């Protein structure tokens with residue numbers, strides 16, 4: 290089997306977490322699997338890939354472009370994994386991305402006929418997004434929320450650990466009525482619930498190769514994409530003559546960004562902050578919007594003297610404002626902690642730049 294699946298889904302829906310859990314689950318159940326994190330930022334070792342590797346996953350990344358536009362690079366990567374014995378490879382696309390059904394599934398099929406077996410085109414969604422869609426409160430992101438699901442052969446309702454069994458049934462019923470072409474499964478990437486059904490759906494199922502009209506590049510597409518900016522920074526932070534609490538430090542940055550974005554009247558669907566120290570200990574937290582708590586995914590187990598930090602964010606906020614807010618927060622909080630910063634990469638751009 291040389292199965293390939295794309296995982297689409299909005300920012301923070303759990304694509305990376307699910308790819309990590311699923312590749313581990315499959316590999317543990319006799320199907321060697323790998324994951325590819327696809328990011329628009331330049332360079333290597335962006336947050337998702339670095340986090341997956343720190344967690345021991347069979348993971349790599351394709352950066353600087355959407356996999357929609359680099360079919361050859363993707364095919365080469367897939368071939369490498371299959372010749373290495375992998376039977377299932379999963380790649381995500383950036384969390385506000387649409388059009389991968391056409392650009393990736395049809396692109397690969399047309400350029401490399403018969404070379405890859407395409408699993409159902411898979412879209413992750415979290416209960417909160419369903420709530421926004423159902424109540425008509427998706428605002429500027431309506432096109433992206435909806436179009437991602439229109440593309441799905443398989444919808445994965447993730448984060449089921451956060452809702453009741455009754456709510457889960459309601460959400461699944463609503464999804465089936467609104468997106469009748471797709472099958473839906475409920476999982477929790479956090480607890481592992483439903484990974485068996487998801488792995489069966491991917492390894493046993495096939496892509497429909499439907500061509501839904503998603504008005505790619507049209508007015509609604511440009512409007513939604515025009516709102517999104519991306520921010521990437523990688524730096525090294527060291528304290529001069531003491532040690533410090535890196536968990537509090539990371540939370541301080543995320544809190545400052547959250548407050549500043551809210552005060553400026555914008556939204557930040559996902560900010561990822563990952564840091565590690567030379568001995569290999571690491572911490573990660575996620576900010577998933579101005580109105581939600583900050584999630585600690587993993588904490589440092591001891592105090593630090595120096596850390597490497599990767600911060601990646603996607604926001605519905607103009608590029609310059611986002612740059613000012615995040616760079617300002619990292620500098621101000623670092624100063625509070627007496628940290629000296631060596632920034633080795635920073636990138637901030639609007640999606641329609």
Ligand SMILES: Nc1nc2c(ncn2[C@@H]2O[C@H](COP(=O)(O)OP(=O)(O)OP(=O)(O)O)[C@@H](O)[C@H]2O)c(=O)[nH]1
Pocket residue numbers: 298299300301302303304305306307337383384385447448449450451476477478479480559574575577584586603
């Ligand atoms: N409670 C709960 N949290 C989850 C689950 N899956 C993911 N999360 C959390 O949701 C947040 C976002 O998850 P990611 O996997 O980074 O989301 P993503 O879709 O890859 O996000 P982007 O890379 O920004 O597109 C993280 O804090 C995860 O720990 C789940 O099943 N349950």
Ligand SMILES: [Mg+2]
Pocket residue numbers: 304305306337381
């Ligand atoms: Mg991700």
